Amino acid sequence: MVTGSTMARRALGRELKRLREAKRMRQSEAARAIGVSPQTIGRMEDGLPTKVSDLYINVLCNTYEATAGQRAMLLELALEVRTTHKSGGGWWRAYADEMREGFDHYMGLEEAARRISVWKVTIIPGLLQTPEYRRALAWTETPGVQTGPVEKRVAMVVRRQARLDDPDFVVDVVLSEMTLRDRIGGAGVMAAQLRHLAEVGEFPNVSVRVVPFDTSGHLGSVTGSFVLLEFPKMSATGLIEPPVVFVEEYAGDLYLEREAEVKPYRNAFAEISRVALDHDTSRQFILSIAKEYGE
Template sequence: MRPRSGPTVEHRVLAARLRTLRERAGVSLHAAARALDAHPATVRRIERAETGLDARQVRTLLDRYGVPAAEAEPIMTGLGAANLPGWWHEWRDAMEPWQQEVIGIESSASLVRTWHPALVPELLRTPAYAAALCRTRYPADTPARRDRRVELLGQRQRRLAERGATLWALLPAAALHTRVGDAGVMAEQRAMLAEAADRPHLTVQIVPLDAPPHPMTAVPPLHLLRVPVPEVGDRAVLETPGGRADVVDDPGTVMEHRIRLDGACAAAPHPGAPLPYDPPAP
């Protein structure tokens, strides 16, 4: 059964390890499935971290692959931690389906790069700014569910900062002119961005209104996530209309997005430059 709140990085690492051991042993998916008396799709789901890691199945697979005890026991020992739900499990009522996978990776990422073409990126939003957006984006939600969405975002921001992960955000100056909420909400949001330059592990670049087109011009919201373990590759998350997103793990495609974002960041003012915003005349 697929984990209801998305797999943790520990789960992904063990699943990838099982795939590597099978390939190293030269055992096909069909042969592994016969050892389990199951369909090959079952083995594929285990290796993709799309289902819980059952101890009996894992032990059978390790035996079939001829894994020595010294190598197999750490894997068996790690099953308990890998099957634990992530901290975000209790917030699943406030999450979109695609966020379950993204937050699972983000929670162990050492680097998060983010771009939004029109608004302040979510990991830099103040609670008031996020709440105002929720009222617009989720009009059918109850006030309680919108509050949960804002609380979840706050948890993500706090945990990212506590781990010392690097957050690098790029946004257009137009985001500072788009009024979300009232003038007080915008003033608080701009003040937060202004002091962001003094925060460790945080880089904010803002593209001026009069800047020429750059490689990210008109590109939907993009997030690049890097986890410092070889078994979990980088992810690119490209948001699409309707509250959906494409989560990409193909290395070539992720590299294309990274090159595009690198080009836009290189063309933007140096981090720490004053906010390109002139408040309206009274």
């Protein structure tokens, strides 16, 4: 699987930061070595888009007294960043006009992930949405928007779901009953959406389970919705990217990467999974609600 520039940038930044800190150097000192601002060094180390030429990498390696192996790894990562950038980035770039600000970063993470664990209190996850559901959601998000932009959002969801055909991409979804009861688009749209959930939940690499309303107090009520993304080894370097927690908010998204931030969400997902219905019971529960919509 191609990891793309998002993973390469994150790995490159993390390794550059580790080398700098091992030399007890400040970002301002590293910046002077290659003639850039400390902010540029910060962007590099945070894995954000910025120039990563071989000249910069080699000078920083000299400054940090990197080993030959470390230098080769960093140059390989920088090459992957530039190659992906020249090719125009991920397929989702074509839909940039219809994505909210910053969501392209999440798409890069999702495309590179080997496993995602999702807890949703409201709204069916994009990977599992039907076109009709996504269309109705778009009208809810931006009433009065023209048909063209809406259909572009729908097309993006359909393209995004191609990842589900990859047997090495594991999707573990736990839904609050609220996601099944919230009538996005009306009864007909919801009935079809829930039948789709039951169908996709039969895929060997996809799990869809439900936490009913009558479940006693559980941690999911406190955490709110979140996604835990885990990544494979990078083919070029053998590095494994640390997991990321994505918390989607109406006014802006949150990405948590430090182990101290990720661990509570990992534990929370395990606890929410513990109280969720099992696979078969969840499927019957989903279909029973779909039947209610169809009546």
